[in-house]
Amino acid sequence: MIDVKLYDKETPTWCPGCGDYGVLTALKRAAANLELDPSRTVVVTGIGCSSKINSYFYSYGIHTLHGRAAAVAEGIKLANPDLEVIVAGGDGDAYAIGTEHFVHLARRNLDIAYIVMDNQIYGLTKGQVSPTSEEGFVTITTPYGSPEKPVNGPLLAFSAGATYIARGFSGDIVQLSKLIEDGIRHKGFALIDVLSPCVTWNKINTYDWYKAHSYQLKDHDPSNKAKAFQILSDEDHLALGLIYKKEEKIYEEKLPRKFVANPFQNIEVDKSIENIYEEFL
Amino acid sequence: MIDVKLYDKETPTWCPGCGDYGVLTALKRAAANLELDPSRTVVVTGIGCSSKINSYFYSYGIHTLHGRAAAVAEGIKLANPDLEVIVAGGDGDAYAIGTEHFVHLARRNLDIAYIVMDNQIYGLTKGQVSPTSEEGFVTITTPYGSPEKPVNGPLLAFSAGATYIARGFSGDIVQLSKLIEDGIRHKGFALIDVLSPCVTWNKINTYDWYKAHSYQLKDHDPSNKAKAFQILSDEDHLALGLIYKKEEKIYEEKLPRKFVANPFQNIEVDKSIENIYEEFL
Amino acid sequence: MKRNDLAVRIGGQAGDGSLATGELLSKFFRRNGFFVATDKDFPSRIRGGHTSYAIRGAQKEIFSIGDNIDVLLAFDEDSISLHLDEIESGGLLIYDNSRKDMDIERKDIRMYKMPLANIAKDKIGLELIKNTMALGVLAYLFNFNESLMRETIHDSYKNKSEKIIEENIKAFEVGLEHAKNFQKMENYKIENLGVREDTLLLMGNEAIGLGAMAAGCKFIAAYPITPASDVLEFLSKHLPERGGIAIQAESEIAAINMAIGAGYAGMRSMAVTSGPGFDLKTEALGLASMIEQPVVVLDAMRSGPSTGMATKTEQSDLFHAIYGGHGEKPRIVIAPGNVEEAFYFSFHAFNLAEKYQVPVIILSDELISWNKQVVKKFKLDGLKIERGKIMLKIESQDREFKRYEFTEDGISPRPIPGVKNGIHLETGDEHDEYGHITEKIPNRNKMMEKRMKRMDFMKKDLFPSIVQGEGNIAIVGLGSTQGPIMEAIEQLNERNVNVKYIRIRTLSPFLDDVKDHLKNVDLAFFVEQNYTGQLENLVRLYTGFDKTYAIRKYDGRSFKPKMISSKILEVLGK
Amino acid sequence: MKRNDLAVRIGGQAGDGSLATGELLSKFFRRNGFFVATDKDFPSRIRGGHTSYAIRGAQKEIFSIGDNIDVLLAFDEDSISLHLDEIESGGLLIYDNSRKDMDIERKDIRMYKMPLANIAKDKIGLELIKNTMALGVLAYLFNFNESLMRETIHDSYKNKSEKIIEENIKAFEVGLEHAKNFQKMENYKIENLGVREDTLLLMGNEAIGLGAMAAGCKFIAAYPITPASDVLEFLSKHLPERGGIAIQAESEIAAINMAIGAGYAGMRSMAVTSGPGFDLKTEALGLASMIEQPVVVLDAMRSGPSTGMATKTEQSDLFHAIYGGHGEKPRIVIAPGNVEEAFYFSFHAFNLAEKYQVPVIILSDELISWNKQVVKKFKLDGLKIERGKIMLKIESQDREFKRYEFTEDGISPRPIPGVKNGIHLETGDEHDEYGHITEKIPNRNKMMEKRMKRMDFMKKDLFPSIVQGEGNIAIVGLGSTQGPIMEAIEQLNERNVNVKYIRIRTLSPFLDDVKDHLKNVDLAFFVEQNYTGQLENLVRLYTGFDKTYAIRKYDGRSFKPKMISSKILEVLGK
Ligand SMILES: Cc1ncc(C[n+]2csc(CCOP(=O)(O)OP(=O)(O)O)c2C)c(N)n1
Ligand SMILES: Cc1ncc(C[n+]2csc(CCOP(=O)(O)OP(=O)(O)O)c2C)c(N)n1
Ligand code: SF4
Numbered sequence A, B: 001m002i003d004v005k006l007y008d009k010e011t012p013t014w015c016p017g018c019g020d021y022g023v024l025t026a027l028k029r030a031a032a033n034l035e036l037d038p039s040r041t042v043v044v045t046g047i048g049c050s051s052k053i054n055s056y057f058y059s060y061g062i063h064t065l066h067g068r069a070a071a072v073a074e075g076i077k078l079a080n081p082d083l084e085v086i087v088a089g090g091d092g093d094a095y096a097i098g099t100e101h102f103v104h105l106a107r108r109n110l111d112i113a114y115i116v117m118d119n120q121i122y123g124l125t126k127g128q129v130s131p132t133s134e135e136g137f138v139t140i141t142t143p144y145g146s147p148e149k150p151v152n153g154p155l156l157a158f159s160a161g162a163t164y165i166a167r168g169f170s171g172d173i174v175q176l177s178k179l180i181e182d183g184i185r186h187k188g189f190a191l192i193d194v195l196s197p198c199v200t201w202n203k204i205n206t207y208d209w210y211k212a213h214s215y216q217l218k219d220h221d222p223s224n225k226a227k228a229f230q231i232l233s234d235e236d237h238l239a240l241g242l243i244y245k246k247e248e249k250i251y252e253e254k255l256p257r258k259f260v261a262n263p264f265q266n267i268e269v270d271k272s273i274e275n276i277y278e279e280f281l
Numbered sequence C, D: 001m002k003r004n005d006l007a008v009r010i011g012g013q014a015g016d017g018s019l020a021t022g023e024l025l026s027k028f029f030r031r032n033g034f035f036v037a038t039d040k041d042f043p044s045r046i047r048g049g050h051t052s053y054a055i056r057g058a059q060k061e062i063f064s065i066g067d068n069i070d071v072l073l074a075f076d077e078d079s080i081s082l083h084l085d086e087i088e089s090g091g092l093l094i095y096d097n098s099r100k101d102m103d104i105e106r107k108d109i110r111m112y113k114m115p116l117a118n119i120a121k122d123k124i125g126l127e128l129i130k131n132t133m134a135l136g137v138l139a140y141l142f143n144f145n146e147s148l149m150r151e152t153i154h155d156s157y158k159n160k161s162e163k164i165i166e167e168n169i170k171a172f173e174v175g176l177e178h179a180k181n182f183q184k185m186e187n188y189k190i191e192n193l194g195v196r197e198d199t200l201l202l203m204g205n206e207a208i209g210l211g212a213m214a215a216g217c218k219f220i221a222a223y224p225i226t227p228a229s230d231v232l233e234f235l236s237k238h239l240p241e242r243g244g245i246a247i248q249a250e251s252e253i254a255a256i257n258m259a260i261g262a263g264y265a266g267m268r269s270m271a272v273t274s275g276p277g278f279d280l281k282t283e284a285l286g287l288a289s290m291i292e293q294p295v296v297v298l299d300a301m302r303s304g305p306s307t308g309m310a311t312k313t314e315q316s317d318l319f320h321a322i323y324g325g326h327g328e329k330p331r332i333v334i335a336p337g338n339v340e341e342a343f344y345f346s347f348h349a350f351n352l353a354e355k356y357q358v359p360v361i362i363l364s365d366e367l368i369s370w371n372k373q374v375v376k377k378f379k380l381d382g383l384k385i386e387r388g389k390i391m392l393k394i395e396s397q398d399r400e401f402k403r404y405e406f407t408e409d410g411i412s413p414r415p416i417p418g419v420k421n422g423i424h425l426e427t428g429d430e431h432d433e434y435g436h437i438t439e440k441i442p443n444r445n446k447m448m449e450k451r452m453k454r455m456d457f458m459k460k461d462l463f464p465s466i467v468q469g470e471g472n473i474a475i476v477g478l479g480s481t482q483g484p485i486m487e488a489i490e491q492l493n494e495r496n497v498n499v500k501y502i503r504i505r506t507l508s509p510f511l512d513d514v515k516d517h518l519k520n521v522d523l524a525f526f527v528e529q530n531y532t533g534q535l536e537n538l539v540r541l542y543t544g545f546d547k548t549y550a551i552r553k554y555d556g557r558s559f560k561p562k563m564i565s566s567k568i569l570e571v572l573g574k
């Protein structure tokens, strides 16, 4: 096993106590267990507190736009399937402005792991309501309580066709690192949704709250689709662990693509276009 | 009952045989049954063959941008909840570029009916693959067959929290108009997903194909969530009829909004802002 | 002796509480009868990183912090390394040496070190309350009116618990007490001028929110983004009680489309955002122009490109605001120069949008949006709602209404859904007078002309440049540079250099007055917070004027008056 | 006697088959040794609405349909009402009177009525095959080489079934036969010049696709949109066999972000779109500039604003392409003027993008993207792949790589993920040389300068204007107006008016040559397909040149040469 220190980079500027520290630690452990080569790993993020995680994790990284990490990641993975591509970001990033890409990445089943750090709030922009905030939740943009039913991210991924769905908790790094590790290992799209408290702006969904509202999945067969649906639908009791898993062909393998070694490395003028000329005669 | 002719407008320019004719007829019948006042009804569409439906239906109409009809409709409905707001458009409009708004409209549960004319193809742009095209489907942009699992629109709506989900077929106008009628009547977000063949670009998913691959729901209790999930998940046998229905408070009623008669009609300079000045002293 | 003019900078780490303290001090200054200008500088993260907040209070009307500060209240070392030089000779440095002590070199200022955090912890049990304690120190040293300070502290925390109020008052007293160990700042005189009841202390975003509400805006849709979120936050609180709706949309695209929908339904509506979100609204803005629907959009400019420096200012979205988006479409772009104007521009934006049936873009910048100023209470009596050709009732009974009727001024009657006899289709496709989709040539030509000719008609209704001073040397600017430019002009005047200051306020359509104002100008200094000189380019494009000298800044921080005046003196060889 | 130059317009209702027939005729012309220019005009719907396709074949090199047509093949009444006047005196009208007969007034042309559809139904049992039958008629009347026609028909349908080929050949024979009832067009002489093996017949979109493939582009992501979809469609077919990927994304936003991702991973990538989709790419284009990633984007301009007229042309996205998006960022914008150039510009776009690490926007217009031309086979030997500072291997073993190292030319070494010792973070936030997020002032200033200064360095590598002719009267244009302008110039020359034609090909950065070319020009006619004169404004902005006369067209249809020449003659008083 590799020393987790290999993955250290800048010191995080998250608030002391932020759930994202736990996620970072878990990610490093998962990487170490998987012996990920930092130079063959890309962590793709959007914008948000959580999306800064690739400033703190030693590997290739690209910190893109709010909501667009999934799409950028797909481009990277398709261009070079040999890379380990991991997406990470917040609940706003994935389930609000990023909904579209999130859903379509899931249905494509590319071999990408997506870690959502769900704190049910907008951290970086200072405490606005999030798509996962509960109905009635009071924030600066919902001073009279949010009138919206929350998005159930894992369920959304499930209905879009995701083939690995797990929920972890920043407060349980051991389990979380295992879920991340398995998610990365999973061949296909893997969602690791993490209950990751924002200690600064969300005074409701705290570590204790999550402890009280979550439970450990036991004796659950993750290949049971109907059961997975039931577990995912229960929003009052948040299941922790691997909820759903299915082996399915990944997008990269379904592409009608002739194998060419390193198609991006040694480029020459492609004179074979002349073979196409007959279409134009 | 009102004469359906009331709702006639321009003559459609759809191809002869296009499924959308059936939807238009069904919509007119539903409107007539509901005695919809054309001057209090707004049909909001995106861009696509199907989105031209409000050129052919007599009421207020707004033909917006590809994928954005849902968001525009939400603005209209919130501004004036007395209006009957109906969204209509294609599978690309709703489930590709419009995914984000579609999901969030569903979770908000505004009192809006959304008719998706699903032809599993991009009609207006001449036959490219659609998010609902089946895996392996050959089009001009997927000459070697589509490598993507289709989006299951109704299931997506379901997991986002839609409170009325029905599937109709252009070939069965009687049932379809009933589903649309009930969807409009339903208090909350109603999805009416319609199998609506494109006779020009999609030579696979024809009227006959849909007949062969669909079945009538019988003795189904639409309030049974687990059953609804099962029905919606079965993509090989497309259920026709009302699949899911739930009574739930609508967004408009949950808004913290003081009642003001016609807040958009007789506007005066709002001097009551002076009451807020104390925040600035 | 400096009288009734004091600039204080509070510096620390993000999360250190500089912000709240600055707000409190600003409030005090207003109540003390002063005008106020402020300048925030903090990083785009929640904790850590150097933050600073400068507050200036003065008897005379001010728009800027000025070149130097009188007091630096330093809670971290960065405050020293970044701002020590800024202290006016004879000024004061208070350094909290609780965490660390350091040698500080400046002979010409007063320097008081005190372990504020430690004392706070000791005496109150709350380290963060060091801020309020520091205010006690200031109050003693500068002879602030103590009871007014107590009252201000009380009011500032009145929405919190009694306990918090008490703790803060106590911290203030501890500060006062502790300060007695030091010598008062006798070279300053801060008098209590008595509160001016006709003023308010607020930031541009709040002024924009108030302006919108005054105009009867009842709908805001926005996605949070720095530095525009405040408008959404402010209206989320206040619209519901007015029968209105504030909705945090799932994205900026959703927000603008919702706002267009609400506007179509007849409700005055707006969307607020900044750069990245403004980019995402590009397509929908084109739709609004095409279907001739009013909508008001705020772009509070921040430092780009891309995510850039989210909490820093810039004036670099001009060309995008004016031309952004494919095709050619009418739109209005206006740029307020200060908080007061932000209110009025916001109000008028809604009239303009409905009268001309176009999107109106309010282009503020982070300094206007965020910095607080003391302004005169807004004159609501002079304001009037103008809704243009909206039709709330229609007599004639044609089956379809000519929503896009060709008219003299290019603007057509606009029935809203719900109105009998007003039925029509609106479409972003090219259409005829009824809104039927058509690609016929003569109709297309007439429709393009119809849409575009309003750009001429509206000019009379828009905001001409504000010109101040005269001569053949000019300064041209827009937006928040007004503050430093005005002070720079005072500095120039002191050196007997007279300049004509042209502050451009309307960017689209470009008004003809600018050319007139530049007629006898031999050299114009374009003061801009951007890299490429967008305002200069715009003026060149529309006036051909090219005798320009660029004074640009693109580091995200505000101009100091001296940066401007000294450059001008240098160029003029004075 | 008109020799070896024939312009045919085929008009009917959408779905009538004019398109396929036009394609076939174009193919025939090429094989006949002719150059070809075409012009499509069809509505943005699938069925119904008037469609027309004009094809001109000629011995000399042509870029435009010209002012008039020689033959109108009319399958509906709109064809007559819209295009009857267009027929050259001495030309021919063939009117299919199967559906309806009508009186047609023109004495100076030959007019043959025949119930083509009815005959087709009768003889072949397929109404739509009337088109191929009409080609038989033409072949007889103009003495086309019949066996070459048969061969062309055969090849055109060779991907369909044998049956279809047979039916079409049969229809052709029926046409030939039927035509014998009519008199041949003896005032025309169409000779078989023998196919020129060195030419291709293709449209701009195909040329762009070929150019991309030649450049080693292995990734295209796009969302279908008129008139750009063809590039996606073309590459969907041909990239996989080259190890590449063509992906129809869920939206234009997804597409550009995927393309940026692929580019970041080291694969040459592109996204293609038109107006509405281009708007949606605004934010991501800013990201590419900020993280200094290459990406090639095609904007095939169509008629705006908003959805506008999707199948009509326009040149109205110039300002958006150049300046669109918040903040200030380097980018390249180039505009090819014809199909041949579209190939080379597309090829070079990929080099430019990698060399300068910026997005490159290819600005075509619908006429270039869609209309077929006969071009010389591309010279691949002269082409070279230039990847700039990409790093596929790194020796030094620093733990973090200085991805944004400050360098002379502002461009830094660019390792791609997978490369050992190249580890770094790219971010759209302001960053230091390592890609660490920072808002420090000196770094910010240097980074802005680093990013922007390449805009000067790259100028030498970009496409200067093409200048033809001389004198103090100029015509300035860009893109597809080349065709009509070249013919207009011929017309002017015939009237002894000499003009200097300046075709601008690079819009961003604006090149210095334009100013030189305009130096001695007293009057420049700006020929543009837009309303506001975007090219004229751009030139004015960068050169100050203002002795302009605008010839603009914004009805979505192409210029006729005479529209240009006669306006110029009128203005010049000739
Ligand atoms: C297009 C765009 N819109 C808005 C923003 C502002 N913004 C930055 S982060 C963020 C949301 C943060 O919430 P989340 O994604 O949940 O991440 P967290 O900070 O909670 O980890 C927003 C709205 C942006 N950067 N870009
Ligand atoms: C932003 C944008 N992108 C692309 C298009 C082009 N476009 C028009 S309709 C359409 C898709 C049509 O498919 P669908 O929504 O399924 O409707 P259908 O025509 O099949 O009824 C596309 C891609 C557009 N108008 N705007
Ligand atoms: S604001 Fe919240 S999410 Fe952001 S770093 Fe602090 S605790 Fe974490």
Ligand code: SF4
Residues within 6 Å of the ligand: B013, B014, B015, B017, B018, B019, B020, B049, B050, B119, B123, B124, B197, B198, B199, B200, B201, D046, D047
């Ligand atoms: S192309 Fe298809 S969807 Fe469009 S009108 Fe024709 S049949 Fe209907």
Ligand SMILES: [Mg+2]
Residues within 6 Å of the ligand: A048, A090, A091, A092, A117, A118, A119, A120, A121, A122, A123, A130
């Ligand atoms: Mg969050």
Ligand SMILES: [Mg+2]
Residues within 6 Å of the ligand: B048, B090, B091, B092, B117, B118, B119, B120, B121, B122, B123, B130
């Ligand atoms: Mg479709």
